[in-house]
Amino acid sequence: MQGALTGIGTWEFAAACSNAGADGCITAAVYKTPEKLREAIKKIRAVTHHFTVNISIGACPNIDGMFDVCFEEQIPVLETAVYKPDAYVKRIKQSGVKWIHKGATLQFCRHAEEMGADAVVLIGTEGFGIKNIKQLPTFTSLCWARDQISVPFLIGGGIGNGRTMAAALAAGADGVYIGSAIMATHECAISERVKQNIILAQPDEPYRIRELTAPPDPEAYAELMAKRDSMDLNKWIRAVEATFLKLKDKKKTTGEKTIWEEGAEGLGEDPYAEGSTKGPFSFSSAYINQIVSVKDFIENMVKEAEEILQAFARRHQLLS
Numbered sequence: 001m002q003g004a005l006t007g008i009g010t011w012e013f014a015a016a017c018s019n020a021g022a023d024g025c026i027t028a029a030v031y032k033t034p035e036k037l038r039e040a041i042k043k044i045r046a047v048t049h050h051f052t053v054n055i056s057i058g059a060c061p062n063i064d065g066m067f068d069v070c071f072e073e074q075i076p077v078l079e080t081a082v083y084k085p086d087a088y089v090k091r092i093k094q095s096g097v098k099w100i101h102k103g104a105t106l107q108f109c110r111h112a113e114e115m116g117a118d119a120v121v122l123i124g125t126e127g128f129g130i131k132n133i134k135q136l137p138t139f140t141s142l143c144w145a146r147d148q149i150s151v152p153f154l155i156g157g158g159i160g161n162g163r164t165m166a167a168a169l170a171a172g173a174d175g176v177y178i179g180s181a182i183m184a185t186h187e188c189a190i191s192e193r194v195k196q197n198i199i200l201a202q203p204d205e206p207y208r209i210r211e212l213t214a215p216p217d218p219e220a221y222a223e224l225m226a227k228r229d230s231m232d233l234n235k236w237i238r239a240v241e242a243t244f245l246k247l248k249d250k251k252k253t254t255g256e257k258t259i260w261e262e263g264a265e266g267l268g269e270d271p272y273a274e275g276s277t278k279g280p281f282s283f284s285s286a287y288i289n290q291i292v293s294v295k296d297f298i299e300n301m302v303k304e305a306e307e308i309l310q311a312f313a314r315r316h317q318l319l320s
């Protein structure tokens with residue numbers, strides 16, 4: 001499944017992913033208003049009937065209207081993410097639309113399953129996006145959660161080639177969920193600089209390790225948690241994201257602007273300096289060394305995963 005992507009998760013990109021054999025995902029927030037989302041849904045329907053719409057709770061504007069459009073249009077699959085879905089579950093279940101919830105912890109995925117989610121996505125610390133203090137690395141998340149989740153279960157966070165896909169499937173995932181790596185494709189609307197940076201970046205750059213996996217400053221985190229009930233949810237989620245990505249002190253030390261400060265539109269532009277390997281992407285950049293079409297990206301990944309799993313099966317038969 002193609003992951004939700006702030007600012008660039010358009011219907012065109014979702015259609016390219018769906019038509020290449022994955023499940024394409026429109027990010028509702030890209031369209032800002034319910035009517036624009038409706039137009040996007042109508043447009044994608046003209047080219048595929050197989051897609052998901054992501055509504056990121058606490059990040060998506062006009063959220064009630066966005067849900068209404070998804071229900072009225074009877075989209076194939078709705079994905080909720082970022083914050084707990086509880087306030088919307090009754091309406092989702094009444095709508096009859098299939099519902100996936102994406103969470104950063106096993107606890108959130110189990111909660112969604114108990115509330116009636118038809119499938120869940122669990123994202124490990126290797127991934128880019130919203131983080132949680134109890135989030136675990138992708139492989140640990142997968143192996144711990146697998147036997148505790150009964151509905152179809154997708155894993156994400158650092159997945160970006162056939163090897164990571166094969167490992168996830170071999171460990172029991174029903175599917176994989178990909179945000180960063182699939183941005184390195186011709187069809188993705190992210191800036192060319194970010195695409196080049198995905199190729200250039202090394203996963204072991206200390207900056208990246210700190211951004212993705214180091215826990216946030218404990219004082220800043222505690223302060224933020226104490227403010228949950230007194231702050232507007234959308235502002236609070238933005239502050240959570242900035243705290244986990246350590247954006248505040250990064251700005252203090254480098255003076256750099258970040259895509260989160262630029263706003264979602266910044267993703268299609270180029271906020272990074274020449275020669276930098278920074279950008280809004282995860283460790284999966286490790287596996288990317290060229291920009292290809294979405295079709296080639298997905299086909300290469302699936303082919304590589306199949307070859308690895310088949311070779312494993314052959315070796316196993318030889319040994320038994």
Ligand SMILES: Cc1cc2nc3c(=O)[nH]c(=O)nc-3n(C[C@H](O)[C@H](O)[C@H](O)COP(=O)(O)O)c2cc1C
Nearest residue numbers: 003004005006081127128129157158178179180282
């Ligand atoms: C640029 C960018 C923007 C993202 N925006 C969203 C978003 O709006 N909503 C959401 O639920 N997840 C968002 N994500 C997270 C992805 O959907 C996905 O969970 C994550 O990228 C998976 O890890 P990976 O980057 O290692 O593949 C975003 C990820 C990236 C890279």
